[in-house]
Amino acid sequence: MLSFACDYGEGAHPEILKRLVETNMEHLPGYGVDPYCESAKNKIKEACGCPEAEIYFLVGGTQTNATVIHGILRNYEGVVAVETGHINVHEAGAIEHSGHKVLTIPQHNGKMDSAELKKFLEEFYGDESREHMVFPGMVYISHPTEYGTLYTKEELRNLSEVCKTFQIPLYMDGARLGYGLMSEESDVTLKDIAQCCDAFYIGGTKVGALCGEAVVFTENNAPKNFMTTVKQQGALLAKGRVLGIQFDTLFTDELYMKISRHGIEMAKLLKEGLRDKNYQFYLESPTNQQFIVLQNEKMKKLEKQVDFTVWEKYDENHTVVRFATSWATKKEDIEKLMELL
Amino acid sequence: MLSFACDYGEGAHPEILKRLVETNMEHLPGYGVDPYCESAKNKIKEACGCPEAEIYFLVGGTQTNATVIHGILRNYEGVVAVETGHINVHEAGAIEHSGHKVLTIPQHNGKMDSAELKKFLEEFYGDESREHMVFPGMVYISHPTEYGTLYTKEELRNLSEVCKTFQIPLYMDGARLGYGLMSEESDVTLKDIAQCCDAFYIGGTKVGALCGEAVVFTENNAPKNFMTTVKQQGALLAKGRVLGIQFDTLFTDELYMKISRHGIEMAKLLKEGLRDKNYQFYLESPTNQQFIVLQNEKMKKLEKQVDFTVWEKYDENHTVVRFATSWATKKEDIEKLMELL
Amino acid sequence: MLSFACDYGEGAHPEILKRLVETNMEHLPGYGVDPYCESAKNKIKEACGCPEAEIYFLVGGTQTNATVIHGILRNYEGVVAVETGHINVHEAGAIEHSGHKVLTIPQHNGKMDSAELKKFLEEFYGDESREHMVFPGMVYISHPTEYGTLYTKEELRNLSEVCKTFQIPLYMDGARLGYGLMSEESDVTLKDIAQCCDAFYIGGTKVGALCGEAVVFTENNAPKNFMTTVKQQGALLAKGRVLGIQFDTLFTDELYMKISRHGIEMAKLLKEGLRDKNYQFYLESPTNQQFIVLQNEKMKKLEKQVDFTVWEKYDENHTVVRFATSWATKKEDIEKLMELL
């Protein structure tokens, strides 16, 4: 069966497995202080243009969001996100489990509007009863968003400026960061992100790793004793090498960018094919996730031949579905899909 | 440099890596519902003699303890453990982070005494002010313990009986379970554990896996909606296959037992060697961790040639140190160590 | 200065103080097991028509909401509320502090619509990725709402029915319950509430008590060991008598209803006066809180002579303000206010 259900359907990029095999019997110190972690950190710092960055490797996305957010916030603070933000909908309350509220503002194709953010913060600080309210302690965005959309460089800078004005950190969830960076329609580079954000993570799980996310605190600004917070959240891998070797591989010879570009090229083919066949796009996504509005009967039929993800109800007779490409998608898969459609 | 610092210094058992490589490009569903997870669960159920067991795969030990304990306890309950229990000392407050107290009773070479547990529970229920106290909602033990010691079958049954009397579940941390099961001095089998405990986990990280622990709820007794608790704790791996394939491999042809036995055989050589050279054992450990009392100057010298773990102060001039063997320890390493000592 | 800022501006109803003085030197057991608490509980059970109810006295509203909600919910569950719900906006994240998400749906003059609740629950249970989401574990409403509005008996029954269908409890925040019960425009009695809700609290602080809220679990359904949850939340008063005596007084000779009715009568005078003077009502409130749209300049001037509460921005030039009456409002105050306006 053809599969476009997600971008984490295969194992790891073969180069990563190769390195894991090659280094397997080396005896290394645990908990992330091995030379592969060190090397990976240096390569990431360079790729980000942040010599002063502090890097931590965690295992998965929800864990990373919960750990970073809990590490940054004080007890009376919450995190501002758009309503469709992953932390607000699909993390089973991990943020609230750590005691913090997700403060929501509207989304626009999955994105946060800097003017609306500013208004939200102004209203909070202008509210006489704000002592009875959760303080906005940081801002969470994702890039690409849950709908595969991207911020422009200007939009990112505007968000960053609002955050600076109100002295709260801007944090980016980069679960699919590679696909965002390699999108032809984006003017945002990794260095731009490092300049605009106080913290962000470079997603590995969805971009060729077995598992793993690299958190970047961009300027020597990791929360105090952050390693202990990581341990407390159950996020400290004994064999830290597993993450170090993977990210060291991904950031050697630009592998991360190359395989992301492949995913984007496959998405482009997919998009063109769907457009040629007059499928209705739910929104315009420049990355590896494409959202289509399908008539329900058609959807039922298609489900028997292709794996995709049912996203949300569109109306009584139609449903939004998602097709995702990845580093592992093959051109033949796209061609076969086009035949089926 | 020779390394006896821990049992998680190498990567994975080569057979596991081989299987990861072989299955790598298969497109599988995420979050643990792939056929490898299914197969691994069935093999574990059989090995445990628990056809009704519910199995979950998590990534690391602290995460597993925090998730299981939070899933089992009600908000007004805590978990009873000995003072040296891993959850009480070396998990950075992960249990408390989830809102629960660790209720401590004394340890005896790392073990809990069933009579003391009974007394503790009786005193709690006999205390007129118990409504002002944290209710003991479950019991945590580790096997092997933090000191490498093991419960006898009788001791386990006694603990189990006390728990049944007070209707609270018994949970075993099996981070190093394989080394316990393969110890020549133990009469406890995996099936005994499954009979005595309401829940336990079979440690992978320290017994040949890259990462991964298999939680066993022994009789259809997983907490309701436990998968959501797992997700909330940031413990749900997108590529669940990574855990499924590893445990499927470990429970094929008794690999888990075989490699654990190797670790134990190496420990036996180590122990005999140390005894021959008249080293003072801190306690008698029947598993892969050996605790030696070293004179501080001698320790300083030895540190330059061998990696081991400084455990705790013994007195002003002596220190307890730990030497650990594992599935990956080579006979030559032991021989070289003996030459050095 | 005239004060219509809130309904907790004075101390206690004089009858309450009199009883506190009379009983002051009696030596009574602590923590809520004294005869006054017992008597108050019996009177409340009778007033509610719930012989099987379990009653707890807590100190304040936020504390009560946090304690009841934490007691009822399991760790993977959240509480459904409308966006303007007190727990969602003005409790400083107390619910999230206890680890639970507030799941929001739209508000209509502060009220929850049962059809929208049903749709929300249906969509949750129909969502294939619901295991990654916070489970709706109970429903929170307030009566009167934050906007002083009231549910009709039919609306309450519809909400109750939806909750029963989905087997989740319905909980009502009755911080201003008396003013709701005594509103001439309401067909809802205390017994109706007790029949429709699984739990609710009868507000004392805003209806004549120094402090204190009476939680009613309507049918022998208090969470197990709830007293310990109360203690854990810091909500167990050593001198429980202080709450028992107050509620015993409030539920003797219908004092609670009588003083609430007075507050409502004052609100009626206020409303008529404002209407006569052609003030614009923000919405139609049948209880003791009246919301008026004021031109900003007019508001600034009025602030010098009368205390009221700035509620929210209406547009660039207008603001919504609140005038509240209470058991303590005097007819002369209304008359003086009318002269000023």
Added chain:
Amino acid sequence: MLSFACDYGEGAHPEILKRLVETNMEHLPGYGVDPYCESAKNKIKEACGCPEAEIYFLVGGTQTNATVIHGILRNYEGVVAVETGHINVHEAGAIEHSGHKVLTIPQHNGKMDSAELKKFLEEFYGDESREHMVFPGMVYISHPTEYGTLYTKEELRNLSEVCKTFQIPLYMDGARLGYGLMSEESDVTLKDIAQCCDAFYIGGTKVGALCGEAVVFTENNAPKNFMTTVKQQGALLAKGRVLGIQFDTLFTDELYMKISRHGIEMAKLLKEGLRDKNYQFYLESPTNQQFIVLQNEKMKKLEKQVDFTVWEKYDENHTVVRFATSWATKKEDIEKLMELL
């Protein structure tokens, strides 16, 4: 029946009730910004010799401990206390509920030893695996302790010095502070406490108030936005006046000290009487709680005539019981008790 069960058996000191009655119908702002709170704060600052102190009024002891400790600690920190500390035993896990571990060291008649504290902190900072452990973020002591014992000025200074060395705040639970200050055997004044501690609370509930504890952050060092933390913990009283008026009364004309002294005088009579009758003291308490070892049969008989508190098992045939005096104890009660014994 004679009652020596506790020091919170009566209502409030009559002078307090009188002031509550006198001020009852004044319309005052809520949430602790009324002139009585202001006046009470000023009087307390003066009594403490701390013009720069920040004062907050909370309702009860457990709530106060949980709120102050949660406000001070960072997420990776715990609070050091002796094993018998109230927060460790009798607060139903309120500290853990807020995510923090209570790190215990031994007790000596309820007191913490500064040398042992120093050793504990040194060992923590000397431990190579401390990143896996809960950081000691503050120290909790109580004065009087749970056993009625008191620190000497020198002991307090030593504890303070250790805390300063390790740069962690010292916090004192003063639930029964008045009885400690008025003990003839104590050389510790309120000003000494304010100098040695970073924060402490002056207990009202057990020293003549209906409810209420005054938290003193001694030098402009309240946690940032502490009012929001107070609200989040459900600890912000709408009618803050209730606490303000009580503490204003208690700190007018030294009422707090006078009534505490009375409690101490009654304890002295009690102690002399018990000593004359050759009762065995469990320990030497210089305050209002006296602990006696009773033969179990004798205890059973006495229980029918006098209320006291069963404290703990002494041995198979004996029990430790507590007799408490208070501001409300009458000389006749002591005399009657002596006749009975």
